[in-house]
Amino acid sequence: MTTLRLRPEDPADEAPVARVLATAFARPDVATPPEVGLVDDLRHSDAWIPELAMVAEYGGEVVGFALLTRARVCSDDAAYPALALGPVAVAPYRQRIGHGTAVVQAALDAATELGERLVVVLGDPAFYRRFGFSRADRLGLTSPWSGLGEPWQALVLPPSTTDEAPPPGGEVLFPPPWAKV
Numbered sequence: 711m712t713t714l715r716l717r718p719e720d721p722a723d724e725a726p727v728a729r730v731l732a733t734a735f736a737r738p739d740v741a742t743p744p745e746v747g748l749v750d751d752l753r754h755s756d757a758w759i760p761e762l763a764m765v766a767e768y769g770g771e772v773v774g775f776a777l778l779t780r781a782r783v784c785s786d787d788a789a790y791p792a793l794a795l796g797p798v799a800v801a802p803y804r805q806r807i808g809h810g811t812a813v814v815q816a817a818l819d820a821a822t823e824l825g826e827r828l829v830v831v832l833g834d835p836a837f838y839r840r841f842g843f844s845r846a847d848r849l850g851l852t853s854p855w856s857g858l859g860e861p862w863q864a865l866v867l868p869p870s871t872t873d874e875a876p877p878p879g880g881e882v883l884f885p886p887p888w889a890k891v
């Protein structure tokens with residue numbers, strides 16, 4: 711039986727990941743959707759965390775992708791680490807059968823393993839609430855997208871020790887390549 715394999719991206723995955731992004735985000739008005747360039751730019755930035763670029767492979771083919779990159783929360787003149795989730799994509803011919811859920815959950819589990827505490831995302835709550843995401847403004851987190859309301863979401867990951875303080879609120883700074891999309 712063929713099963714879905716979830717694993718961090720390796721160098722041979724770059725072209726297949728670009729294909730998944732290009733087909734999942736395809737729009738009639740652009741030859742290549744901006745998400746393809748965004749992932750390339752992030753890959754060559756210091757926001758990239760190799761363990762947190764997750765691919766879903768089915769039958770030897772990359773069919774899904776979920777990316778977590780380094781963001782920061784500015785609070786009281788200090789900066790705290792956070793992760794930005796996205797882009798998330800599944801090849802259209804494999805959508806709506808659970809691959810998107812599986813690859814995002816694998817990325818979040820890997821982030822928890824690394825001791826990360828906060829993930830933010832801009833996206834449809836119908837998809838992201840299953841992972842525990844909720845409105846980021848209720849955690850005191852702001853961004854250029856705060857005004858959009860429900861799509862601006864955050865998830866606090868479980869602490870590795872019981873005495874860890876919850877992550878602070880503040881302004882979330884996304885990795886610079888996000889400013890281009």
Ligand SMILES: CC(C)(COP(=O)(O)OP(=O)(O)OC[C@H]1O[C@@H](n2cnc3c(N)ncnc32)[C@H](O)[C@@H]1OP(=O)(O)O)[C@@H](O)C(=O)NCCC(=O)NCCS
Pocket residue numbers: 734735798799800801804805806807808809810811812832833834836837
């Ligand atoms: C969003 C996406 C990653 C979900 O992957 P998937 O493998 O289809 O998702 P799953 O099968 O794990 O879960 C399906 C559920 O996710 C939700 N969902 C799927 N696609 C969605 C979309 N475009 N918008 C909102 N919710 C969506 C629905 O609740 C769906 O449940 P349903 O089939 O009962 O209606 C995939 O559809 C995709 O690549 N879309 C195009 C790219 C994109 O829009 N990415 C950003 C997402 S905000």
